[in-house]
Amino acid sequence: MPAFRRYSPRRNSTFGFLALVAALLLTILLAACGSSRLTTDRAYSKLKPKEQLPDREIREMPENLVIKITNVADAGKSFRNFIVLYVNGQEIAPVEKLSNFTSTYTYPMRLQHGVYEVKAEYHVVGFWREQVFDIIVDEPVKVLPDQRTLLQIKLDKDDPRPFIIEPAPEVIDSRPIVTRPAPNVIVPAPVQPVVQPAPQPVEAVPLPADAVTLQINTSPSGADVIIDDRYYGQSPVKIAVSSGQNHIVQISRAGYAEVVKILNAAELREQPLMQLLIKLEPAEAKNQN
Known part of the structure; x- marks a missing residue:
């Protein structure tokens, strides 16, 4: 009489492989979850502020990068010379009110800690x-915590070599930061006007034998008068010039278009006194024309 036979179940090799893969994925997932937590020493480079501080509080922070360039321009040979500064490719404006005679350019900045590219x-x-x-700059410019990096240079206009500025870190106030709630009303800091002394005319030179008198008046008055790249003061002005050569006269005033005239030597020899009355046009009006 037939009878049932009992068979042992066959081993499923596919099930074992899937279990191994699942265990491997679980291990990777757990490792990834563990690595998402930052260590305290990595927080500085990874965490960024949710929003910037108010301008009032930023102005109260000490400058940590100060760049100062002197001997840029004067009323003599370097008249109208100027500086353009770039930090990380961005042009930076100096704190001084610029003119054709600005000698010192100062850039006090508050920057985040790190290395910056400085070029002028x-x-x-x-x-x-x-x-x-x-x-x-002969080395990278570093802005470090509790330090101020000072870059300064005095231009030597007679030296043909490239100008190089050297950073010199300087330790500043390192007291702990005290947090306090911001007031409801923000009062802007008063702006201190920058007053520059009026340029002084150059020293008088001996009169040439063929000198004639040149009287220059402008409307409005108070314009800078330059003859042959030499500053003679502000209009109205009376100047003795040589009639043996041509002269280039430059007249400029803030807010008005510059006027350039060439005085012919032949015209100067015909009269002992030459008068120039020049009406200055506003710069915007001349640009529209």
Whole structure:
């Protein structure tokens, strides 16, 4: 009589492989979850602020990068020379109110800690052309906690070598930061006007034998008068010039278009006194024309 036979179940090799894969994925997932937590020493480089501080509180923070460039321009040979500064490729404006005679350019900045690329250009402006010299830094500029990096240079205009500025870290106030609630009303800090002394005319030179008198009046008055790249003061002004050569007269005033005239030597010899009355046009009106 037939009877049932009992068989042992066959081992499923596919099930074992899937279990191994699942265990491997679970291990990777747990490792990933564990690595999502930051250590305290990695928090500085990974965490960024949710929003920036108010401008009032930023102004109260000490500057940690100060750049100062001196001996840029004067009323003599370097008249109208100027500086252009770049930090990480971004042009930075100095704190001084600029003019054709600005000698010192100062850039006090509050930057985040790190390494910055600093480069400046020295523009030498002549009557016929303009030359540009690079001012370079001989090592990376570092802004460190509780320190102020000071870069300063005094330009030597007679030295043909490239201008190089050297960073010199300087330790500043390192007291602990005290947090306090911001007031409801924010009062802007008063702006202190920058007053620059009026440029002094250059020293008088001996009169030439063929000198004639040149009287220059402008409307409005108070314009800077430059003859042959030499500053003579502000209009109205009376000047003795030689009649043996041509002269280039430049007249400029803030907010008005610059006027350039060429005085012919033949016209100067015909009269012992030459008068120039020049009406200055507003710069915007001349641009529209």
